[in-house]
Amino acid sequence: MRLRVYAILVFFVLPVCSLCLADTIVLKQGQTLTGDILAEKETVIYVDIGVTVLKIAKEDILEYEYRTTLDIEDIDVNKPDIETSEPQQVTGQLYRVGNLEKTSIEECVDAFSEAVVKISSPAGTGSGFFLNKEGHLITNYHVIEKETKIEVTMFQKAKDGFEKKKFKKVKIEAINPFVDLALLKVEDLGDTKVTYAYLGDIDNIKVGEEVFAIGNPLGLERTVTDGVISSVKRAFEGLVYIQTNADINPGNSGGPLFNLAGEVIGVTNMGYIFFGGLGFAIPINYVKHFLDNREAFAYDKDSPNTGFRYIQPDQRRNKAEPKFLKEKKGQAN
Numbered sequence: 001m002r003l004r005v006y007a008i009l010v011f012f013v014l015p016v017c018s019l020c021l022a023d024t025i026v027l028k029q030g031q032t033l034t035g036d037i038l039a040e041k042e043t044v045i046y047v048d049i050g051v052t053v054l055k056i057a058k059e060d061i062l063e064y065e066y067r068t069t070l071d072i073e074d075i076d077v078n079k080p081d082i083e084t085s086e087p088q089q090v091t092g093q094l095y096r097v098g099n100l101e102k103t104s105i106e107e108c109v110d111a112f113s114e115a116v117v118k119i120s121s122p123a124g125t126g127s128g129f130f131l132n133k134e135g136h137l138i139t140n141y142h143v144i145e146k147e148t149k150i151e152v153t154m155f156q157k158a159k160d161g162f163e164k165k166k167f168k169k170v171k172i173e174a175i176n177p178f179v180d181l182a183l184l185k186v187e188d189l190g191d192t193k194v195t196y197a198y199l200g201d202i203d204n205i206k207v208g209e210e211v212f213a214i215g216n217p218l219g220l221e222r223t224v225t226d227g228v229i230s231s232v233k234r235a236f237e238g239l240v241y242i243q244t245n246a247d248i249n250p251g252n253s254g255g256p257l258f259n260l261a262g263e264v265i266g267v268t269n270m271g272y273i274f275f276g277g278l279g280f281a282i283p284i285n286y287v288k289h290f291l292d293n294r295e296a297f298a299y300d301k302d303s304p305n306t307g308f309r310y311i312q313p314d315q316r317r318n319k320a321e322p323k324f325l326k327e328k329k330g331q332a333n
Contacts, residue, residue: 023036023037023047025047025056025063025064026061026063027056027060028061033054035054037064038053038111039157039195041110041157042159043057043058044056045058045061045064046111052101053111055107093292094131094136094291095198095199095291096132097198097201097263100198100261102260103262104260105210105226108258108260109212109224112195112258112262113214113222114156114157115129115194115197116128116129116197116214116215116255117137117153117154117155118152118216119139119151120150121144121150121151122147125219126143126252126254126255127139127143127214127216127256127268128254129255129256130195130197131199133193133196135185135189135194136184137186138182138183138267138287138291139184139253139267140180140182140253140254140267141176141177141179141181142180142253142269143182143253144175145177150172150184153167153221154167155221156192162222167189168188170184170187172184173294175299176297178239179239179286180282181286183294183297198262198263198264199263200259200261200263200264200265200284201263201284202232202284204259205232205242205259206232207229207230207232208229209260210226210260211226211227211228211257211265212226212227212257212258213225213246213247213252213255213279213281214255214256215253215254216252216255218250219251225246226246227244227246227247227277227279228246229242229244230244230245230277236270236280240283241270241280241283242265242266242281242283243278243279244257244279244280245276245278246279248268248271248279252271252279253268254267254268254269255267257281264284264287265284266281266282266284266287267287268280268281268282269281
């Protein structure tokens with residue numbers, strides 16, 4: 001029955017995928033799937049086929065390959081753009097959106113936890129998440145405030161658990177201190193394959209909806225906390241936040257708040273340390289606005305709007321003239 005469902009999906013998706021770069025999966029029963037392989041695990045692979053993300057057991061797969069080039073003959077310039085609800089990256093955007101199916105926290109964590117990273121600077125640590133394969137990621141501005149030496153730690157699944165990969169060539173692309181968002185880019189990825197997260201829709205968020213956060217609170221890496229949406233309209237200092245009872249602690253800052261479809265609906269940035277169940281996240285619509293208008297928030301260390309400043313040295317406490325200057329004046333006389 002499962003393979004029969006695959007065949008139906010292929011019928012509708014193939015015309016769309018033929019217009020774009022796609023990976024190919026051949027099933028043992030003869031069906032062929034084309035899409036974007038989001039993650040490859042020990043026993044399963046996750047494939048974005050457009051209308052949904054499929055979890056396919058490797059035992060059902062005959063062969064699969066990553067496609068890295070686009071054949072010119074695949075493109076028909078006379079065909080109009082095809083309207084589709086598939087997750088897609090629009091020209092000029094750094095992120096992808098999609099209407100993914102809701103599953104469980106366990107399956108979402110398995111599929112998208114590798115998109116969440118730890119961000120370190122001399123000031124401390126926080127969290128963030130990848131937006132695309134090119135290495136762009138989102139975090140809070142206060143995580144990297146007044147810092148330029150930034151390190152990103154990625155957690156990739158390996159045979160015996162997780163493998164850490166650290167990247168030290170991290171560029172600050174844009175910042176918005178007012179909304180507390182920062183756009184970074186890892187420039188030394190090399191051939192490392194990136195798992196990225198999809199952005200959700202603020203209009204689909206409902207009070208009482210189950211959510212979960214992934215981050216590095218108090219240095220405890222890859223911590224998952226769950227809860228529900230307590231409010232979608234909690235105001236602080238002129239901005240509206242998502243309130244949740246999922247635990248948000250120092251180190252969670254900049255990490256994603258997911259719904260049960262694995263879509264990011266907010267960026268965690270506040271919580272009451274001594275009162276559990278009071279966490280807050282920046283709504284995803286603020287994040288999209290920041291990314292869509294990133295040129296207006298482009299980081300420039302020489303701009304007074306960046307918050308970048310040099311720390312002046314301490315002034316001399318002894319105001320008296322130095323002894324060597326007095327001796328020098330005496331010799332001159």
